[in-house]
Amino acid sequence: LVSQRVLNRGTAPVFCDAFLAIPGRPELRRPLWRLKPGEVRIVEFRLPAGALSGAGILSGARELDGERRFAIERLTQP
Numbered sequence: 001l002v003s004q005r006v007l008n009r010g011t012a013p014v015f016c017d018a019f020l021a022i023p024g025r026p027e028l029r030r031p032l033w034r035l036k037p038g039e040v041r042i043v044e045f046r047l048p049a050g051a052l053s054g055a056g057i058l059s060g061a062r063e064l065d066g067e068r069r070f071a072i073e074r075l076t077q078p
């Protein structure tokens with residue numbers, strides 16, 4: 001389970017989705033749609049065991065009507 005917390009710190013609504021990018025696999029997305037200023041949402045991605053092996057795994061949020069990306073984080077295994 002990969003859990004991601006998305007917070008809009010801006011002063012205007014943001015239309016976005018959360019994503020998880022694993023090299024060699026299709027990108028996983030969860031729509032957040034309209035995220036109001038100050039609103040927080042938790043997004044979860046459930047993956048089979050071993051799916052997170054390797055490097056270069058990215059988690060973040062992307063604007064739906066543009067290419068802006070927010071809070072891109074590289075995941076590491078414990």
